[in-house]
Amino acid sequence: MRLIEVVERCAARLDAAGVAFGHGTQNAFDEAAWLVLWACGRPLDALDDSAEHTLSAGECTAIESLLERRIHERQPLAYLTGEAWLQGLPFHIDRRAIVPRSLVAETLAEGLIDAWLGREPARVLDLCTGNGSLAVLAALAWRESRGVASDLSTDALAVATQNLARHGVADRVVLRQGDGLAALQPGDGPFDLILCNPPYVNTASMQALPAEFRAEPALALAGGTDGMDFIRPLMANAALWLTETGVLVLEIGHERAHFDAAFPTLDAVWLPTSPGDDQVLLLSREALMETPR
Numbered sequence: 001m002r003l004i005e006v007v008e009r010c011a012a013r014l015d016a017a018g019v020a021f022g023h024g025t026q027n028a029f030d031e032a033a034w035l036v037l038w039a040c041g042r043p044l045d046a047l048d049d050s051a052e053h054t055l056s057a058g059e060c061t062a063i064e065s066l067l068e069r070r071i072h073e074r075q076p077l078a079y080l081t082g083e084a085w086l087q088g089l090p091f092h093i094d095r096r097a098i099v100p101r102s103l104v105a106e107t108l109a110e111g112l113i114d115a116w117l118g119r120e121p122a123r124v125l126d127l128c129t130g131n132g133s134l135a136v137l138a139a140l141a142w143r144e145s146r147g148v149a150s151d152l153s154t155d156a157l158a159v160a161t162q163n164l165a166r167h168g169v170a171d172r173v174v175l176r177q178g179d180g181l182a183a184l185q186p187g188d189g190p191f192d193l194i195l196c197n198p199p200y201v202n203t204a205s206m207q208a209l210p211a212e213f214r215a216e217p218a219l220a221l222a223g224g225t226d227g228m229d230f231i232r233p234l235m236a237n238a239a240l241w242l243t244e245t246g247v248l249v250l251e252i253g254h255e256r257a258h259f260d261a262a263f264p265t266l267d268a269v270w271l272p273t274s275p276g277d278d279q280v281l282l283l284s285r286e287a288l289m290e291t292p293r
């Protein structure tokens, strides 16, 4: 059978099984293409080149086994393959950390932050680094920069360690473990740029999450009743860690209403990303200084 036919069959089975997407793909066809190409050891970004390939019996067995696991275990495919892609870069991933998919990566790739920075940032903080993907992307975007990547989870930091090494930036990015900004050491800052994709899912939304999202560490997602538990102290203290012209770029996902309610007077710049222009915001040090404490 031709590979493209098997992709279509797998997509139909994923749809029929009602699996949830959102960990690298948004629909059954893209997820099936990833699954089939990965099981066959073919390049993931060139479906057209493999579409007419006739599958061997061994390849069919490998596809079936991965598809069965995806449907029955309800884990993100990235946990089953051990690899996720963000902005064209591969990252090691497993259940110790959330699957990389931050919208902040889009703002880096599209240079949306650059105009606010004025010059290349010398010091970048990736707060809540998880798998380390944003720290890696920033270090590769600004080759002269030095980074700090911090997280509360030692498990997540173990994954980040692998990814910093994989992308050759471990000598420029130091890892710190601890709660929010308290993880930092005196010489770490001040930063020209703080990137942060924190846990921000409100409690009601946490309770409605599909199984694939519940397979991820709850620490990475749960943001308390209104999703702002991590963000409140960050707003109060981030300015202390920024240079005079420094900025904070923060992802809040679908929590715009809760964010506005919590910080009604904040002068935020909303950055456009693929799902809309209300999920990632930028705050200057000056704007943060005016946040009521």
Ligand SMILES: C[S@@+](CC[C@H](N)C(=O)[O-])C[C@H]1O[C@@H](n2cnc3c(N)ncnc32)[C@H](O)[C@@H]1O
Residues within 6 Å of the ligand: 097, 098, 099, 100, 101, 102, 127, 128, 129, 130, 131, 132, 133, 134, 150, 151, 152, 153, 156, 178, 179, 180, 197, 198, 199, 200, 219, 220, 221, 230
């Ligand atoms: C949404 S994930 C983001 C991970 C990664 N930056 C990304 O974009 O894929 C949030 C991360 O925040 C970490 N975290 C949760 N509470 C924290 C806290 N109080 N201090 C520091 N990190 C925390 C979690 O362990 C998780 O890795």
